[in-house]
Amino acid sequence: DAKTTQPPSMDCAEGRAANLPCNHSTISGNEYVYWYRQIHSQGPQYIIHGLKNNETNEMASLIITEDRKSSTLILPHATLRDTAVYYCIVRVRGGTSYGKLTFGQGTILTVHP
Amino acid sequence: SAVISQKPSRDICQRGTSLTIQCQVDSQVTMMFWYRQQPGQSLTLIATANQGSEATYESGFVIDKFPISRPNLTFSTLTVSNMSPEDSSIYLCSGGTPTDYGYTFGSGTRLTVV
Numbered sequence: 001d002a003k004t005t006q007p008p009s010m011d012c013a014e015g016r017a018a019n020l021p022c023n024h025s026t027i028s029g030n031e032y033v034y035w036y037r038q039i040h041s042q043g044p045q046y047i048i049h050g051l052k053n054n055e056t057n058e059m060a061s062l063i064i065t066e067d068r069k070s071s072t073l074i075l076p077h078a079t080l081r082d083t084a085v086y087y088c089i090v091r092v093r094g095g096t097s098y099g100k101l102t103f104g105q106g107t108i109l110t111v112h113p
Numbered sequence: 114s115a116v117i118s119q120k121p122s123r124d125i126c127q128r129g130t131s132l133t134i135q136c137q138v139d140s141q142v143t144m145m146f147w148y149r150q151q152p153g154q155s156l157t158l159i160a161t162a163n164q165g166s167e168a169t170y171e172s173g174f175v176i177d178k179f180p181i182s183r184p185n186l187t188f189s190t191l192t193v194s195n196m197s198p199e200d201s202s203i204y205l206c207s208g209g210t211p212t213d214y215g216y217t218f219g220s221g222t223r224l225t226v227v
Contacts, residue, residue, distance in 0.1 A: 034215065043205050044156070046114070046215025087155070099144050101207070101216065103156040 004088045009108040012082075018075040020107050022088030025069040030092055033064060034101070035073045037084040044087065044103075047073065078111045085109075115140045119206055119219030126196055126226050133192045134222045136206035141186035143210040147179070150203040150221070159204075162189040196226045 005023040012018040024033065035047040048055055048062045050071070055062045061074040075082055087106040091099065116139045126132050136145065145162040159179055160168040168181040183189040189208075193200055203223050209216035 036215070041221075043117075043119075043207075043218030043220050045218070049214065085155075099210070099216075100146060100158055100161060102158065103148075105155050 004090060004104050006086075006088055006104060006107045008105065009110070012075075012078045012109060012111050014080060014111055014113050015077055018078040018082065018109055018111070020073040020075075020086050020088075020109065021070065022073070023070045024088070024090045027068050027090050028092075031090045032092070033062065033068075033071050034089045034091065035060070035062065036087045036089065036101075036103075037082075038087070038106075039081075039084040047086075078109075080111050080113065083109060083111045114215065115142055115208055115217045117206060117208055117217050117219040119222060121222055122220065123223040124225070126224065128197050128226055130196055131192055131194045132196065132224060133190050134204055134206070135190050136188070136208070136219050138187045138208045138217075142208035143186070144208060144216070145183060145189045146207045146216070147181060147189075147191045148205045148207065150205060152202070156205065159191070162191075193224065196224075198226045200224065201226045 032049050032051050034049040036044040038044045048057055048060050050062045050064050064071045085106040085108050087103050089101050118137045120135055147159040148156040150156045158171050159174045160170040162168050162181050162183040164183045180192045203221045205221045206219045207216045
């Protein structure tokens with residue numbers, strides 16, 4: 001699976017949009033971009049995923065550049081409960097890699113009042 | 114999404130002993146995985162638990178130290194054997210199918226070896 005690069009930490013004011021970047025310049029054509037987050041003392045939680053189109057769900061939006069070498073996770077109205085470590089992961093969906101997830105160091109997002 | 118119950122949630126163990134961690138999924142899942150998360154670190158994949166066959170271990174992890182069972186599509190165990198203080202970590206299981214929107218994780222087992 002392709003490697004990802006994320007900033008180690010970011011801050012955001014409560015109520016504002018949080019934009020978390022991720023670089024995945026070696027992504028392959030059949031690899032999806034996944035985002036998970038881990039709130040302190042809990043297991044990781046799936047947020048969103050995409051292949052090449054922008055995606056939106058009730059939690060977040062995912063913007064993938066046209067060349068697919070980078071993406072941005074957007075939390076439109078961050079709350080204190082969004083303070084967590086956010087992981088950007090690329091992997092093949094299905095296929096012979098057994099679908100395993102390889103976690104990098106992630107971005108620690110701190111939402112301030 | 115599947116819901117995973119993991120137990121125990123925490124334990125304090127003596128060095129040289131073994132601990133078995135259990136994960137029960139509320140629905141059948143194709144894939145189950147075991148991770149270790151050392152203090153202040155990210156998650157490291159230990160192995161993929163294969164139903165009806167031997168687990169597939171990642172580099173640096175061996176079956177003698179971390180034996181895994183997966184008797185059916187809803188249950189798996191990880192044993193941490195002959196523990197030392199360096200094994201003090203959070204251990205997490207995860208499950209799903211490769212085409213799922215996202216895998217579900219257990220809440221983790223916080224292990225302290227003294």
